[in-house]
Amino acid sequence: MRIGILGTRGIPNYYGGFEQFAEFFATYAASKGHEVYVYNSHNHPYQQQIFNDVTIVHCYDPEFKIGTAGQFIYDLNCIRDSRKRDFDIILQLGYTSSSIWFSLHPKDAIVITNMDGLEWKRTKYSKKVQKALQIAERLAVKKSDYLISDSIGIQKYIQEKYQKESTYIAYGAHNFDKANADILKEYQVEKENFNMLMARFEPENNLDMVLEGVALADEKTPILVIGNHLTKYGTYLKNKFSSFEHIRFIGAVYDLEYLNNLRYFSNIYFHGHTVGGTNPSLLEAMASKALIVAHNNDFNKGVLQENAFYFSSAEEVKKILNTIKKSNNLQFVQNNFEAIAKSFNWEKINEQYLQLFEQCLAGNSNRK
Structure with a gap:
């Protein structure tokens, strides 16, 4: 053809x-x-x-x-x-x-x-x-x-x-299991001692809601916010959360090896998307053995099923951060990894x- x-x-x-x-x-x-x-x-x-x-x-x-x-x-x-x-x-x-x-x-x-x-x-x-x-x-x-x-x-x-x-x-997505912890040094984080939020800086991706919850939580684990923040909305978010040192805006990352390793070694990976179908970054997070906390909507649930935690408010993000650890939820991680191999x-x-x-x-x- x-x-x-x-x-x-x-x-x-x-x-x-x-x-x-x-x-x-x-x-x-x-x-x-x-x-x-x-x-x-x-x-x-x-x-x-x-x-x-x-x-x-x-x-x-x-x-x-x-x-x-x-x-x-x-x-x-x-x-x-x-x-x-x-x-x-x-x-x-x-x-x-x-x-x-x-x-x-x-x-x-x-x-x-x-x-x-x-x-x-x-x-x-x-x-x-x-x-x-x-x-x-x-x-x-x-x-x-x-x-x-x-x-x-x-x-x-x-x-x-x-x-x-x-x-x-x-x-x-491609299943990822060739982890390289050396990459973490570049971002000054340690294995399962940081969280991630990755999205385009647009309101419907709920960066504001997630970061509100991060700011409210007692847990002050560093969170890497990945995406091009050199936008009007990015400036708004950086100004709003400038006093929270554990919220780190690191810009866009396009190198898949870097992204996969960050997802693999993260504690919680937040996925706030609400508009669209099967989001590529969500599948990559599943394939990278991330523990996913996703916005509660039909698109995300259609992919993750029961193998994730869900939020609809900053208060729910706060509660999840204060109570959830990846090490206690490895079955979710494995189920999503197997779903990639089987279906995605x-x-x-x-x-x-x-x-x-x-x-x-x-x-x-x-x-x-």
Whole structure:
């Protein structure tokens, strides 16, 4: 198959979940003999034209000049270029800034869209923007040939709201068990004597709620807050909790070896996400044998089941910090580790994508 992957800033991953998935899936599909193209922003750090047998197509991305509006132009540029490539399959990752251009996708290609999370629920957006995102969601559902949901919750939502079927395929993770405690020295922490909170600095990820609980707790174990805090919301949080020396804002960390070791050796790993499907960082925490304390919502519970502690308020975070230790809950840790091997491993996820592509092609043999 000739496969085009659109909707990310590019590979290798320097940004987030979709970029990470694109990197793993594209290289996997290429290793199986498929011809794979990934669209990268023109200013992506990786400027070569081939990455692990995947062809990289750089398209102009004016976001660095004009902000969010630039994402729409970048997506348009990618879709316009895709019309020249004779793709069998176009995998569109997300829809927020691309769905208005969906009618421009090449007619002979089968367009399969991963619907991501409920983007219009993100609190960082104004009411007008949330309304626009609902329209974008509806366009993506209507214009795509096939849909992928990365969680059962998203699949159910699409079925109930739009009466349209979607294929459930989660994200994946690699089980991690080659720990290196030397990495902890760089962060001045010790084994199971620090906690972690890792997320984009956005209100719906509940960093504020978690850190409120940390501030209230009698337990003063250091907590590493990982993510790009050079934002307006990041500045707000740093100012709010500046008097608490055990709350350490260490910035974004993209090196998976570092992240996996930090998760592996942490005492508690907080996951505050509330919007979206199967979150990649959550799976990585499970795969790294972290003890997870997650926000109490259907998306997180759908993945973790009974193998985590849950919170809905700063008071509950406080109580958990004062009473819960990883060493007393190793069965939760092991159950999540085994769930990755059984249900969320990348080999299985990647193969599910390829099987879906083959089924879609077989059902649309007249398209070529």
